[in-house]
Amino acid sequence: MSLRDWILKQRKKLTELPMSALTPLREMPTENIFRSGDVFVLFGELFGRGYANGLIDEARKAGMTILGITVGRRDDDHKLRPLTDEELKEAEANLGGRIINVPLMAGFDLDAPEGTPTPTDLLAELKLSNWQEAKLDWAHIERCREVGTERFRSSLATVMEELNGLIPDGANVFFAHTMAGGIPKTKVFLAIANRIYKGRGDRFLSSRALLDSDLGKLILMNFDEVTANTFEYLIEGSTRIRKRLAETGGEARYTAYGYHGTEILIDGEYHWQTYTSYTQGYAKMRLESHAEAAWQQGVKATVFNCPEIRTNSSDIFVGVELSLFPLLKALKRENGGVWAKEQWSICQELLQEGVQLEEILDKIEAYNSDPTIAEFRNFEAWPMDNTAELAEVMVGTSEEITKLHKDRKALITDHLSSLVLEGTGPLIFHEASRPHGPVLWLNHDIIARQLNSMH
Numbered sequence: 401m402s403l404r405d406w407i408l409k410q411r412k413k414l415t416e417l418p419m420s421a422l423t424p425l426r427e428m429p430t431e432n433i434f435r436s437g438d439v440f441v442l443f444g445e446l447f448g449r450g451y452a453n454g455l456i457d458e459a460r461k462a463g464m465t466i467l468g469i470t471v472g473r474r475d476d477d478h479k480l481r482p483l484t485d486e487e488l489k490e491a492e493a494n495l496g497g498r499i500i501n502v503p504l505m506a507g508f509d510l511d512a513p514e515g516t517p518t519p520t521d522l523l524a525e526l527k528l529s530n531w532q533e534a535k536l537d538w539a540h541i542e543r544c545r546e547v548g549t550e551r552f553r554s555s556l557a558t559v560m561e562e563l564n565g566l567i568p569d570g571a572n573v574f575f576a577h578t579m580a581g582g583i584p585k586t587k588v589f590l591a592i593a594n595r596i597y598k599g600r601g602d603r604f605l606s607s608r609a610l611l612d613s614d615l616g617k618l619i620l621m622n623f624d625e626v627t628a629n630t631f632e633y634l635i636e637g638s639t640r641i642r643k644r645l646a647e648t649g650g651e652a653r654y655t656a657y658g659y660h661g662t663e664i665l666i667d668g669e670y671h672w673q674t675y676t677s678y679t680q681g682y683a684k685m686r687l688e689s690h691a692e693a694a695w696q697q698g699v700k701a702t703v704f705n706c707p708e709i710r711t712n713s714s715d716i717f718v719g720v721e722l723s724l725f726p727l728l729k730a731l732k733r734e735n736g737g738v739w740a741k742e743q744w745s746i747c748q749e750l751l752q753e754g755v756q757l758e759e760i761l762d763k764i765e766a767y768n769s770d771p772t773i774a775e776f777r778n779f780e781a782w783p784m785d786n787t788a789e790l791a792e793v794m795v796g797t798s799e800e801i802t803k804l805h806k807d808r809k810a811l812i813t814d815h816l817s818s819l820v821l822e823g824t825g826p827l828i829f830h831e832a833s834r835p836h837g838p839v840l841w842l843n844h845d846i847i848a849r850q851l852n853s854m855h
């Protein structure tokens with residue numbers, strides 16, 4: 401299939417999906433069907449700053465048994481292997497629960513039929529001077545995709561077999577999907593990614609140039625596999641467990657973390673805005689469509705579209721953190737008391753002598769009312785391509801604000817990120833007990849209300 405046909409087919413597939421309407425969660429959920437003896441399964445690994453921490457805290461509070469998986473590790477020759485005893489011990493201590501040690505690395509960037517090159521091998525031949533024109537052998541890429549998908553699904557079947565033995569009849573189970581990624585590790589792509597997500601001036605590169613290349617097309621396919629399709633495989637792979645529980649008085653819930661922009665306070669009102677360019681956005685829409693399809697089959701699966709925070713996975717996107725600052729205003733607006741005021745003081749303390757927090761918040765207001773930025777607040781057109789003008793203002797503002805801190809390693813946005821993930825935990829946990837729909841947005845309003853109610 402030609403590249404043009406492929407892109408047209410993908411676009412058609414997306415336009416055939418019911419257009420996502422912005423469906424924010426506005427009511428604080430309070431239901432809880434989970435209790436001691438029920439099982440929480442984390443479908444992804446747990447990192448220190450990751451979103452999943454908020455949810456796991458709730459599962460622990462409810463006394464649930466916590467189980468996890470691993471994506472496995474790659475040896476020097478790229479062969480995928482389970483965790484060693486030592487790695488497993490460390491991961492289980494970090495999770496606070498048992499981990500099924502069968503590698504569930506998703507994506508196909510390092511998969512290929514025996515004796516043939518993997519997509520990463522093919523990309524290794526590209527250079528900064530020729531990647532835009534370079535053509536890939538799509539029949540071969542498709543075979544690699546099949547090998548990767550087959551590997552993932554067969555390992556998943558083994559994981560589900562073990563899980564089946566660990567989840568008692570009549571229990572409720574909470575499957576929490578966190579998987580997102582798929583950036584192939586090649587020198588050329590890391591250089592391109594640095595230009596798209598961090599570059600400005602001479603170093604700027606348009607995201608459209610990437611998406612129009614064979615390299616970009618391959619990367620979008622891999623994002624789809626890791627970020628979106630793993631949710632479908634999880635729901636499908638756990639059918640037997642779900643049915644058994646339903647027959648014995650238990651229930652199953654599935655949640656996943658989405659991203660599709662966030663409503664934050666701009667000029668005194670909540671407005672939807674987004675980080676641009678979020679090339680993973682196509683995969684996140686596919687993730688939403690998997691939840692919608694499952695929901696139609698009677699499965700309680702919900703994608704929670706969450707705010708921008710700084711984590712291992714989002715650090716590459718310079719400027720993604722700018723939307724966090726107005727959370728401070730939301731905390732006050734949503735009836736914040738002493739605790740909300742304390743958050744302002746904590747953030748003030750992180751700034752250099754003589755720099756006022758209000759000045760930063762004014763800068764963010766000016767940033768959001770800049771026409772170059774406001775132009776990207778277009779929900780229907782999401783995910784839009786970046787522009788050199790956008791990068792100039794966004795990366796510039798991000799760097800300017802970072803410099804006003806005492807320490808680049810202790811940023812206001814680190815503190816606000818930890819608050820957001822703390823707030824999303826109970827919201828997702830309780831909403832999943834009786835979910836209102838397959839796709840819900842957690843915006844700054846409800847997160848601020850949740851945080852104020854907890855403190």
Ligand SMILES: NC(=O)c1ccc[n+]([C@@H]2O[C@H](COP(=O)([O-])OP(=O)(O)OC[C@H]3O[C@@H](n4cnc5c(N)ncnc54)[C@H](O)[C@@H]3O)[C@@H](O)[C@H]2O)c1
Pocket residue numbers: 443444445446447449450451452471504505506507577578579580581582626657658659705706707708709710711712713714
């Ligand atoms: N950070 C943000 O601003 C933000 C915003 C909204 C939604 N999210 C979503 O939240 C979820 C958790 O991300 P996070 O930002 O907390 O970061 P994180 O780095 O803590 O989590 C990323 C997860 O993806 C898994 N993963 C990565 N590559 C994988 C692969 N090839 N195969 C299988 N699993 C893989 C990791 O094991 C980990 O569980 C993701 O779905 C992410 O897209 C993040």
